[in-house]
Amino acid sequence: MEKIFKGMENGPEVIDKNFNELADPKRDQTVNDLTVKGEIKGKDKVYYHKYFDDSRNFGYIAKRYGTSVDVIIYNKNGDAKSPLSGNNTLIDSQHGLPAGFRPSEMSYGTLFGDVQPALLVVWLDGALSSNKSALTQDNYWNLSGSVHFTTNDDFPG
Known part of the structure; x- marks a missing residue:
């Protein structure tokens, strides 16, 4: 200049x-003498959100980087208890993915138990569900799964 x-x-x-x-x-x-109150948000920062339900012994970790989100379902020490509630829901929208981590369209991944894989569905409101027929008391001992999708959400607050 x-x-x-x-x-x-x-x-x-x-x-x-x-x-x-x-x-x-x-x-x-x-920029000289930049003062930031709070944190700098942007596409190069990685954001995490975690949830674990002790009563059912499973939860998820969500990782957001840019417009990409990875969600991993896990349990501790095996024995995930009754993972599906009504409507084939694993985790309802109240405890599901918060704003900043939600998919831009319904997204699908894979959920594994001890016996057979099942479908993992991520809804627009952040709820996570599966197909109940594939998750019975006999085959979700070591419940785990993952899904990857893009989001149009603003960066988490």
């Missing part, structure tokens, strides 16, 4: 050059 002053002979050219420099998307920005 070139300084502009009254009476410059090449003023219009310098103004045009300065505007072109400002419009360059590759332009580096230097």
Whole structure:
């Protein structure tokens, strides 16, 4: 950037050059003495959200980076207890993925028990569910699963 002053002979050219420099998307920005109250949010930061239901011995960890979200379902020491409640719900929207981690469209992953895989569904409201027929008392001893999707949500607060 070139300084502009009254009476410059090449003023219009310098103004045009300065505007072109400002419009360059590759332009580096230097900030001196930046004070931030809170945290800086953005596409390069990684955000986590965790939930664990002690009474049923399973939960999830959600990781957001950019517009991508990974969710991992896990349990501790085997023996996930009655993972499905009404409507094939694993985790309802109240305890499901919060704003900032929700999918832009219904998303599907895989859920594993001891015997056979099942479908893991992530709803727009953050609830997680599965197909009950694949998750019976006999085959969710070591419940685990994962799903990957994109989100249009703002970054978490």
